[in-house]
Amino acid sequence: MSDEQWKSEEPNENSLRSKTFFQEKDLWGFIHRSFTKSMGYTEEDLTKPLIGICNTYSELNKCHSHFNELADYVKRGVWQAGGVPMEFPTISIGEPYVKPTSMLLRNLMAMDTEEMMKAHPIDGVVLMGGCDKTVPAQLMAAASANIPAIVITGGPMLNGRLGGRSLGACTDCYGFTLEHKAGNLTDEELATAENAICRSDGHCMVMGTASTMASIAEAIGMALPGNAAIPAPDSRRKHMAERTGKQIVELVRQNIRPRDIMTMEAIENAIRVTMASGGSTNAIIHLVAIAGRLGLKLPLETFDTISATTPFILNLRPSGEYQMEEYFEAGGVPALMKELEANLHLDCLTVTGRTIGDNLGAASARTLNRDVIRTVEEPLDPQGGIAVLRGNLAPDGALIKQTAVSAHLKKHTGRAVVFENPADLAARIDDPDLDVDADCVLVLKNAGPKGAPAMPEIGQIPIPTKLLKQGVRDMVRISDARISGTSYGALIVHVAPEAAIGGPLALVQDGDEIELDIADRRLNLNVSEAELAERRKAWQAPAPFYDRGYGLLFQERVLQANQGCDFDFLLPPHMR
Ligand code: FES
Numbered sequence: 001m002s003d004e005q006w007k008s009e010e011p012n013e014n015s016l017r018s019k020t021f022f023q024e025k026d027l028w029g030f031i032h033r034s035f036t037k038s039m040g041y042t043e044e045d046l047t048k049p050l051i052g053i054c055n056t057y058s059e060l061n062k063c064h065s066h067f068n069e070l071a072d073y074v075k076r077g078v079w080q081a082g083g084v085p086m087e088f089p090t091i092s093i094g095e096p097y098v099k100p101t102s103m104l105l106r107n108l109m110a111m112d113t114e115e116m117m118k119a120h121p122i123d124g125v126v127l128m129g130g131c132d133k134t135v136p137a138q139l140m141a142a143a144s145a146n147i148p149a150i151v152i153t154g155g156p157m158l159n160g161r162l163g164g165r166s167l168g169a170c171t172d173c174y175g176f177t178l179e180h181k182a183g184n185l186t187d188e189e190l191a192t193a194e195n196a197i198c199r200s201d202g203h204c205m206v207m208g209t210a211s212t213m214a215s216i217a218e219a220i221g222m223a224l225p226g227n228a229a230i231p232a233p234d235s236r237r238k239h240m241a242e243r244t245g246k247q248i249v250e251l252v253r254q255n256i257r258p259r260d261i262m263t264m265e266a267i268e269n270a271i272r273v274t275m276a277s278g279g280s281t282n283a284i285i286h287l288v289a290i291a292g293r294l295g296l297k298l299p300l301e302t303f304d305t306i307s308a309t310t311p312f313i314l315n316l317r318p319s320g321e322y323q324m325e326e327y328f329e330a331g332g333v334p335a336l337m338k339e340l341e342a343n344l345h346l347d348c349l350t351v352t353g354r355t356i357g358d359n360l361g362a363a364s365a366r367t368l369n370r371d372v373i374r375t376v377e378e379p380l381d382p383q384g385g386i387a388v389l390r391g392n393l394a395p396d397g398a399l400i401k402q403t404a405v406s407a408h409l410k411k412h413t414g415r416a417v418v419f420e421n422p423a424d425l426a427a428r429i430d431d432p433d434l435d436v437d438a439d440c441v442l443v444l445k446n447a448g449p450k451g452a453p454a455m456p457e458i459g460q461i462p463i464p465t466k467l468l469k470q471g472v473r474d475m476v477r478i479s480d481a482r483i484s485g486t487s488y489g490a491l492i493v494h495v496a497p498e499a500a501i502g503g504p505l506a507l508v509q510d511g512d513e514i515e516l517d518i519a520d521r522r523l524n525l526n527v528s529e530a531e532l533a534e535r536r537k538a539w540q541a542p543a544p545f546y547d548r549g550y551g552l553l554f555q556e557r558v559l560q561a562n563q564g565c566d567f568d569f570l571l572p573p574h575m576r
């Protein structure tokens, strides 16, 4: 292999990439063959498509703890189709443990995955993801590497069960801890709930970020139809893994690549599915990042336009009633997409080698439970889940998951109660002397991409305990942070530009009047321009968090929320 080929970022269009490693009779060809054969692969194996299986198994990532078994089924499919599977690791990001926030590592995982794909003799890759940041990281990598790729996710957990109730992680995690904090649950009852809520392998089983991104992988055409909703322990996920392994070999043979699949139309399909599903606000950041890698600009307005023309029809928590297990039984993403068919781009190519329209022609693409998947004629809400707000408080946009907002707060004006940063919030939110009532607007600054850092999921600002005890369960809350896909309430997040770079959010003071009107898509700080200009003069940027390492790289190069929080240098040159 020549130096030029080593350096080449673009895969060779005409032959298998692996052949350039294994066919030459020179020193490197000798070494590649010899070292590969030492692992038990034969001469014949070296002539077949080499399929990388990106297995993100990790005991530090609960949502991927079953991946070794699942990878075996993927391998089975690869062998059956005449390919040769080779498993490889990348970093694996599990929401519950990673500090300061998993978002810090998404771009690192995307870089790791892309470089692993490009550096090795891989003709195609099966991307095994699941927990929130992993699927977006892998799709970003696939977009950049543009080597044939297919996604299989680990699947959601089974529903939690307690006293006849169906529990969802982590939507009900908030409820249990909130009621415990309010004094309505004992420690023992809390422990019982902990044991009951997560009772199987898999990722969170509400329509949180993991389920949203699994649905997106399917809707955008990068996972086989039906993949997203199959519960992790269900035997049909093993069948899906085997089919996925077979199909990647077919994609290599047909030379179908991620950029053939992930077009702007495919992204629009994914957005429509997200809006119809009440999907996570995190999906917006991730889709903008994926689009950026593809060289496509994706303004927030696209989300709002599609949201406004997409009825919310999937009755899943946190916005609805059911969970992924019922979604699976009701037909999953193919059934939902069938309901939306009239408004989808049907000619988008998918990893089946056929179009979305072809895939939706399958008999299995139909709804089996009308309470779970509604029709567009009788939706749960005539509009999609996410609204994009603008105004002098968020010139570059902010998001609210309107389907999860209490009705009385959809149009609201209130007095700001300001917290300068997450530490200030933690120190004062439960202070009995905090001057706050149910009509106030809680404002958290410096929790954005550069500010916190890495935009943690703390936009679900806790209701002050003294108000909780009065029965208050929702308030308008504003921040430049993110929220978990499983959150609910009147939470305005992703305010851009963020406070840490001097966005208007940085200028809000206690007592200012803030006006929210979701129907009008408005978020305003009712303070005069002159006064804001005065405050801007006095503003000082917060001290940076990092002085070395990856954290410093992140802090210096991360883009704002409305730009997808990717690193600027990971975008194609013409996008910078
Ligand atoms: Fe992994 Fe929720 S913790 S999906």
Ligand code: MG
Binding pocket: 095, 132, 208, 209, 210, 484, 485, 486
């Ligand atoms: Mg999450």
